[in-house]
Amino acid sequence: MAERWTAQWKELFAEVVTSGLCTGCAGCVVACPHDVLGYKDTDGVYRPFHLEEELGPADCAHGERGCTSCTRACPRFRSWEPELDNHLFGRTRAPEEMAGVSKDIILARATNREVHQKGQDGGLVSAILLWAMEHGYIDAALVSYLEGDGSSWKAVPGVARTREEVLAAAGSRYTYSANTMAYADAVAGGAEKLALVGMSCQSSVPPALTVRKAGKPARRFVLNIGLLCSKTFDDAIFEELFEAKYGLKKQDMVKMNIKGVFQIWMRNGDYHEVPLKECHAWTREGCKLCPDFAAEHADISTGGIGAFNDWTLTIVRTDIGREIIVKMLQDGTIEGRPGDDDPGAIELLRKLSIVSRRRWPSTATSGPEVGVPPKKPKVPAPAPTPVAAP
Ligand SMILES: Cc1cc2nc3c(=O)[nH]c(=O)nc-3n(C[C@H](O)[C@H](O)[C@H](O)COP(=O)(O)OP(=O)(O)OC[C@H]3O[C@@H](n4cnc5c(N)ncnc54)[C@H](O)[C@@H]3O)c2cc1C
Ligand code: SF4
Numbered sequence: 185m186a187e188r189w190t191a192q193w194k195e196l197f198a199e200v201v202t203s204g205l206c207t208g209c210a211g212c213v214v215a216c217p218h219d220v221l222g223y224k225d226t227d228g229v230y231r232p233f234h235l236e237e238e239l240g241p242a243d244c245a246h247g248e249r250g251c252t253s254c255t256r257a258c259p260r261f262r263s264w265e266p267e268l269d270n271h272l273f274g275r276t277r278a279p280e281e282m283a284g285v286s287k288d289i290i291l292a293r294a295t296n297r298e299v300h301q302k303g304q305d306g307g308l309v310s311a312i313l314l315w316a317m318e319h320g321y322i323d324a325a326l327v328s329y330l331e332g333d334g335s336s337w338k339a340v341p342g343v344a345r346t347r348e349e350v351l352a353a354a355g356s357r358y359t360y361s362a363n364t365m366a367y368a369d370a371v372a373g374g375a376e377k378l379a380l381v382g383m384s385c386q387s388s389v390p391p392a393l394t395v396r397k398a399g400k401p402a403r404r405f406v407l408n409i410g411l412l413c414s415k416t417f418d419d420a421i422f423e424e425l426f427e428a429k430y431g432l433k434k435q436d437m438v439k440m441n442i443k444g445v446f447q448i449w450m451r452n453g454d455y456h457e458v459p460l461k462e463c464h465a466w467t468r469e470g471c472k473l474c475p476d477f478a479a480e481h482a483d484i485s486t487g488g489i490g491a492f493n494d495w496t497l498t499i500v501r502t503d504i505g506r507e508i509i510v511k512m513l514q515d516g517t518i519e520g521r522p523g524d525d526d527p528g529a530i531e532l533l534r535k536l537s538i539v540s541r542r543r544w545p546s547t548a549t550s551g552p553e554v555g556v557p558p559k560k561p562k563v564p565a566p567a568p569t570p571v572a573a574p
């Protein structure tokens with residue numbers, strides 16, 4: 185018989201929120217039926233916190249009385265990976281499936297010129313959202329916008345209900361946006377069927393809500409689109425690196441991308457590259473132990489690695505994901521080509537998934553590290569050839 189689930193905020197606080205495992209995905213906040221969890225997204229902190237004073241920050245009176253929604257919703261709590269794998273795929277990931285379980289890997293892009301141009305890579309994510317709205321699959325999507333007029337480059341969660349809103353949200357920002365936090369707004373606006381667009385960590389939230397029966401939000405997430413991700417950066421990177429070292433002011437930036445280097449396009453047409461090595465010091469705290477590069481629990485995972493810049497590398501994982509992609513290919517909303525057209529991208533997907541999985545600490549519940557090959561020992565530099573005595 186399955187063991188009774190009794191873990192509440194007290195356990196979540198000790199085992200995830202303060203242990204380094206917390207990604208800031210906000211699954212726990214969305215699931216809390218008593219609204220006693222807040223979410224801090226200022227000063228570079230992206231974390232949940234307990235609002236009630238009664239038992240202090242590390243315990244919850246509702247939890248003491250039997251509420252367990254937050255630990256059920258958390259995609260980093262205990263054996264989350266095999267539980268979610270079993271729920272979505274009917275089996276756990278095989279050790280060699282470094283990028284998670286999938287049905288197909290293709291390259292895809294929007295055929296509509298505007299959608300393609302506004303998208304970060306092939307505009308596939310925006311094309312899916314528009315198509316899913318037009319065909320009654322979803323009423324709204326939880327996405328990310330830029331705050332205010334965009335000049336602060338602060339990424340914020342929001343709801344997209346129209347074509348204009350989907351396109352306004354297109355493109356990638358490389359700081360964190362807990363798109364799950366837009367759930368309450370979407371529901372208040374009357375949406376019943378939602379798509380979540382989110383980083384790998386966020387895309388494990390909907391299946392966690394469902395499989396562990398974490399309350400009402402589960403039934404509204406009908407489509408789950410993940411973004412491949414090896415890290416996000418602290419908001420401070422704009423002032424402390426880009427401006428301080430390179431004189432690049434964020435209010436003059438118009439687009440950014442990461443392709444081996446941090447690429448930045450400026451309003452006056454200038455283009456700059458910042459070596460990723462220099463950016464690492466601004467890796468957001470919540471990403472440092474994250475093992476999921478490939479958004480392994482999304483219906484469709486999307487990324488920009490590979491030789492073809494204006495295509496989206498597309499990993500189709502579930503039945504609903506496949507149904508949507510096939511229908512979109514058939515009606516010409518998107519065009520596709522086999523993933524094997526770019527073997528380098530498939531190899532990089534595997535390599536980057538391994539790099540992320542190596543972060544999972546041995547002190548946490550086993551799972552993400554299964555099958556990860558040991559690091560190759562560094563080959564010592566050859567000893568200098570002795571100079572022959574004259
Ligand atoms: C922080 C970050 C890191 C990434 N790292 C990698 C990587 O290492 N390797 C790789 O192959 N791909 C990475 N990606 C994915 C890649 O940049 C594209 O998002 C993906 O290929 C889809 O492109 P598209 O043109 O189909 O999407 P688009 O049509 O441009 O749609 C992108 C969607 O992502 C949402 N979004 C944008 N920024 C954020 C954010 N910060 N948080 C949450 N949602 C956001 C938008 O609201 C939009 O709905 C990353 C994306 C992000 C946001
Ligand atoms: S990982 Fe997500 S669900 Fe878990 S504690 Fe952190 S914010 Fe909450």
Ligand code: SF4
Pocket residue numbers: 207360383384385386413414415416470471472474475476
């Ligand atoms: S690396 Fe990406 S997926 Fe992992 S915690 Fe950071 S933002 Fe989330």
